[in-house]
Amino acid sequence: MESPSSKRPKRGSIAIPTDENSLASAVFFPDVSKISYKPQAAAAETMVFKHYNADEVINGKTMAEWLRFSVCYWHTFRGQGADPFGLPTISRPWDDGSDSLFNAKRRMHAAFEFMSKLGVKYWSFHDRDIAPEGSSLEATNKNLDELVDLAEELMARYNIKLLWNTCNLFAHPRYMNGALTNPDAHVFAYAAAQVKKGLDVAKRLGAKNFVFWGGREGYSTLLNTDIRKELDHMANFFKMVISYKTQIGFDGQLLIEPKAKEPTRHQYDYDAMTVIAFLKTYNLEKHFKINVEPNHTTLAGHPFEHDIAFAAAYNMLGSIDSNTGSADMGWDTDQFPMDIRATTAVMQTVLDMKGIAPGGLNFDAKVRRESIAINDMFIAHIGAMDAFARGLRNAARMQHEAVLSKAKAERYNSFKSGIGAKIEAGTTSLEELADYVTKTGEPEQRSAAQEHYEGVFNYYI
CATH class of the missing domain: 3.20.20.150 (Divalent-metal-dependent TIM barrel enzymes)
Incomplete structure (x- = not known):
């Protein structure tokens, strides 16, 4: 009679090795081939x-x-x-x-x-x-x-x-x-x-x-x-x-x-x-x-x-x-x-x-x-x-x-020249910025256009 420890346990079609000699040649996924690229596969085909x-x-x-x-x-x-x-x-x-x-x-x-x-x-x-x-x-x-x-x-x-x-x-x-x-x-x-x-x-x-x-x-x-x-x-x-x-x-x-x-x-x-x-x-x-x-x-x-x-x-x-x-x-x-x-x-x-x-x-x-x-x-x-x-x-x-990247860059256009460029370079001061605001007054409000960016992003999904 075969002892329990010497049996080859199986589940489905898989034969499980129980000693070192059989490990090297063992196949654990016999029903699976290398996963292939199949772009025309039907929706229910999920193994490709x-x-x-x-x-x-x-x-x-x-x-x-x-x-x-x-x-x-x-x-x-x-x-x-x-x-x-x-x-x-x-x-x-x-x-x-x-x-x-x-x-x-x-x-x-x-x-x-x-x-x-x-x-x-x-x-x-x-x-x-x-x-x-x-x-x-x-x-x-x-x-x-x-x-x-x-x-x-x-x-x-x-x-x-x-x-x-x-x-x-x-x-x-x-x-x-x-x-x-x-x-x-x-x-x-x-x-x-x-x-x-x-x-x-x-x-x-x-x-x-x-x-x-x-x-x-x-x-x-x-x-x-x-x-x-x-x-x-x-x-x-x-x-x-x-x-x-x-x-x-x-x-x-x-x-x-x-x-x-x-x-x-x-x-x-x-x-x-x-x-x-x-x-x-x-x-x-x-x-x-x-x-x-x-x-x-x-x-x-x-x-x-x-x-x-x-x-x-x-x-x-x-x-x-x-x-x-x-x-x-x-x-x-x-x-x-x-x-x-x-x-x-x-x-x-x-x-x-x-x-x-x-x-x-x-x-x-x-x-x-x-x-x-x-x-x-x-x-x-x-x-x-x-x-x-x-x-x-x-x-x-x-x-x-580059629709999004261009739009993002345009949002920061004010830092490309003038006082903005000095802010970017770290070469201005609180005093100079205060003088700038005194001369130019209240800044214009600009839309962040968040929905625009989300709409553009969704276009590509």
């Missing part, structure tokens, strides 16, 4: 690209070069459909729910097959997404090394690059009071050891970026919090990161990801402007840029594209976590972006920047907890990739026809 044509050239670059799509490991391959009000709803045939290294390897094989069939060229992960923690830091790092070995092999096999990696400094109980801003120096040191290893992994895998997300860097009450001390400590941490990055020769871009709230009452990295102020205060702005997640932007009470536009305005936009949220929900729902208006607004900024490399559009998004079928994983990514392709085409047309 209707708009994303990777090789199509727009403004001198292919769609793939402009969009630089990345699949995130944590939502797509670790997400189980749980939310603050409900237990997990999603189980995958290749994941037995254990923390075994074999299960982690099987999961990674499935992930790379998925990304290859989807046609993306980048991925991203937290350290604890790909490998389980051990009984000590040394054991944990050994587990991580084993999965990094596999990642390196699979990246070469499938020609998929690492957009960025990061360290999970928020999930483990040791980080309940934060990591870089923790009041306990021992916890701070543990976070430093974890980030050191993360940077080593980034260098080894050729990561284009390394991200810091302060999941619990904030406060719940001011009664026991020394704000200045905590921010000073965080700045010192980042200075150590810069030093170690230089020491090991890691040439990836360092990114900080803002988030307004959840889980702390107030996050120190509230929004793009808060992060920029922090970086400039501590003379770190030359070493870091910002990874904007629009769902976090809306949690801060801003419009979807606000942080993207603000970061770009100061040459601080490094990458984009491409997701969205439901404004009526009030928490981080991490939905796939399907709103063409929103994707067009994002791509306006990316085109104006002449591209977002070495960053990209990372799908920090998850299928809804009710979307439990395997095909839903593909359909969600395909829909969002199509939405960004449409946004790119819209933005390119807007840029070419």
Whole structure:
């Protein structure tokens, strides 16, 4: 009689490998071919690209070069459909729910097959997404090394690059009071050891970026919090990161990801402007840029594209976590972006920047907890990739026809000459401006024409 452990568990047409020898040849998505571009597909055909044509050239670059799509490991391959009000709803045939290294390897094989069939060229992960923690830091790092070995092999096999990696400094109980801003120096040191290893992994895998997300860097009450001390400590941490990055020769871009709230009452990295102020205060702005997640932007009470536009305005936009949220929900729902208006607004900024490399559009998004079928994983990514392709085409047309850009420039015409030019150059004074108003009198009121701009924008959608 066959023992339970020796059986090959199956679900549908998928045969799940249970030993190392069968992993390399395993097929986890046998019913899915590489997703193709089919612009004439019917509305109900959602397993094809209707708009994303990777090789199509727009403004001198292919769609793939402009969009630089990345699949995130944590939502797509670790997400189980749980939310603050409900237990997990999603189980995958290749994941037995254990923390075994074999299960982690099987999961990674499935992930790379998925990304290859989807046609993306980048991925991203937290350290604890790909490998389980051990009984000590040394054991944990050994587990991580084993999965990094596999990642390196699979990246070469499938020609998929690492957009960025990061360290999970928020999930483990040791980080309940934060990591870089923790009041306990021992916890701070543990976070430093974890980030050191993360940077080593980034260098080894050729990561284009390394991200810091302060999941619990904030406060719940001011009664026991020394704000200045905590921010000073965080700045010192980042200075150590810069030093170690230089020491090991890691040439990836360092990114900080803002988030307004959840889980702390107030996050120190509230929004793009808060992060920029922090970086400039501590003379770190030359070493870091910002990874904007629009769902976090809306949690801060801003419009979807606000942080993207603000970061770009100061040459601080490094990458984009491409997701969205439901404004009526009030928490981080991490939905796939399907709103063409929103994707067009994002791509306006990316085109104006002449591209977002070495960053990209990372799908920090998850299928809804009710979307439990395997095909839903593909359909969600395909829909969002199509939405960004449409946004790119819209933005390119807007840029070419220049109706909005010309109208915006005309609005500031008064700063091109005379007293306006002196204001722009910073060469005037309060006294001179007072004399100017005395001579010229009351300024003429000018319409902001907001509805005009919205109407023009809608024309291109």
